[in-house]
Amino acid sequence: MAEHCLLEMRNINKLFPGVKALSNVDFTLREGEIHALMGENGAGKSTLIKVLTGVYQDDGGEIRVDGQKIAIRSPQDAQNNGISTVYQEITLCPNLSVAENMFIGRDKNALVHKKQREKRANELLNELGIPARGSQMLGNCSLAVQQMVAIARAVDLNCKVLILDEPTSSLDDKEVNVLFGLMRDLKARGVGIIFVTHFLEQVYEVCDRITVLRNGELVGEYLTEELPQVQLVAKMIGKDLDELSSFGEVEEKHFSDEDIFYDAKKLSSSAALPFNFTIHKGEVNGFTGLLGSGRSESVRAIFGADKVNGGNVTINGKKVKITKPIDAMKNGIGYLAEDRKRDGIIADLSVRENIILALQVMKGFFRPISRSEAESFADEYIKVLNIKTASRETPIGSLSGGNQQKVILARWLLTHPDYLILDEPTRGIDVGTKLEIQKLVLKLAEDGVAVTFISSEIEEMLRTCSRLIVMRDRHIVGELTGSDLNQAQVMKTIAGGEADEG
């Protein structure tokens, strides 16, 4: 079959005041292919997507759909030309039914028969193999199903080009696989899919081609099978891979009981079942397990983020009571929450205010940090962590994800914690920043800080942790150290092989 180009974007330019966000970028999508759009944050991925979906207007360039030159002035134009988008955050209404969500705003008549609509929805859901019924309340479906309903909605618009913007970031492995099944199915029907993601493994699992952008410029278009993962990373960050490989193996450290910083026996919270946990000064450990295995809930219990029900906790050998975050902070524990948007950033406040927040809370209500002191703290950490922000007074909400995460990191570093818990600090941020954060973790450990590092990318944890605690179904099912620290062993433990209570 001759390759038929669904979508051709040629010499796309986009200017923002003072920045050239896209410079002569080409992008081609063929019929029935899944095409990954890769690049670090700020590379121009989302700008390109937004030009394509009519959110932004291009400043020069041409877009052809099925060989026809078109102008996209609004999201409506994009939809009329068969271009649909499903965004990372689900933009449907959880309190409406699946069918209502699929057809909302698209019924031709004001009066629509409910039964008929549900029938239409069920037909489409069956056709696409989505495990949902039209009459179901959307909010009762799993996130993956909600995501798929959003896709079904897009597909029903007779779409030729489907854009999936980070669709998998809130799904677990099983849900991702179901989603991939749906993507392959759509591909077989000739739909062209543009897949934007940060997960490299996922790209290699489903994509046929990869287009890499960097700093608003096209790096190149590659066939997936011809581009090894390491080279892809190199092309994205444009750095030598020395840095990546310089990590090497984590050297095995031995800790004596005197080095114990934190010890918990039978600690439990409203969300976590009782567990025992110990960490030494200067140790980096990790919690791993599938989504819902209880890894986040456990570290939240350590910090007192959920209601603590019981347990004996000692810090530096002294018995302490941690029932709420401030108790933990006063005992030298910092916690970078899993969900940056919901539990981390104070979006409308400036970078400066976000950085000093935790320290201010520890100092107390009646001892405010002076403006000049706060400014110097902010400047210091903007420099140390290389935070890219227009100024320290910029609202944190307008920074890129990676830089927001660095600000939150700065917030906790400023409190000079003895024990820092980082729950998914690298989620949804670009490769370069991920590396920086991993290096920072190792540096902190060298300085004697105990660190708990959680990541859904096991490789990251293998690179940084000297001990890995594996959880399954809300129980700790294994502890891996030394030579057991390899992907195969971790997978085996998560899946529940013979390594019980390892």
Added chain:
Amino acid sequence: MKDKLKNIFKGGLGQLTIPIIAILLLIIFNLIRDPSFFRITVELNNDGNKVLAGNLISIINAASELAILAMGMTLVTAASGGQDISVGAMAAIAGSAFVKVLKSGGSINGLLVIVAFLVAVLVAMLFGAFNGTLVSVFKIQPMIATLILFTCGRSIAYWINGGATPTVDSGIVKAIGGFIPGCPIPTPVIIVIAMAVIFTLVFHFTSLELFTQSVGINGSAARLNGINATWIKLLSFIILGACVAVAGTIGVSRLGLINHETLLLDVEMDTILAVAIGGNSLGGGKFKMAGSILGAYVIHILTVTLYAMKVPSTDVKAYKAIVIIILVVIGSPVIKKWFAKTVARIKNNKSKVPVKGAQ
């Protein structure tokens, strides 16, 4: 300093832009209409004091209670993302308590007035704590929670003085509502300034501003950073209670009597409006108290202007509504975004020419 200037040139007055422009426009409008509108004279009042008089003075004076309530309401709005609609009724309770204490003793001396005022503050703070507890502990929407006192507050005020509307005849009380002998500035205006200074000091010497904004913007993150969000919300209602007591005391002192049915009637909506005109989001989060205070004056200049134009008092509310719709729409995110876009486009057009030439 240079940065500050730059900011102002960039339109960086930020959220204060709207209230300031509104005040300027109203002043210009009045000057054109009647140049003598803002004439300030020194007159002898009934007590033989030399005092300032004129439209401007009476506007600033009359807006005092509203300005003080707006200060407290700003905090409640920022922390809870909702509004307290019981401030008028609570002011009646505070005012009744004030009068009750004044009437309890024999002669009214300075000490008794202070005690009466402190009792009023305490009572209002308790009622504020009641509202605050419903909102912060029981997580009831602020408007619903304060609907309770809005409904029954004036009845409580009625009980305090046994159904009577007692008058207070005292020079000290008169001075609070009018002029201190020898001082040409109305006392309520001085009280507003004092309150503004107190809040400035509180913001300077505590973390109230940072914590309140954090709780209002992202309560979940604030909690995980060790902030007691429940307490911060409760505190905002208690502080509003204190503001209500001050406003109620002024209101009672102006008339020399407590009328629980009419004291600061319908003030809650004006208070919320002042906060909104001040550019503060009624959904909570970031706030500027100065904006709310300016908002209170905007409302009063507008009212007095309409009266000065001989608009019948029955029509004033309708005209007021028209101006307020305009102000609120101009301040809405949609218009702001459109404005920013237009500015950017004009700038872009200027810078685009050389870029195209270069290609």
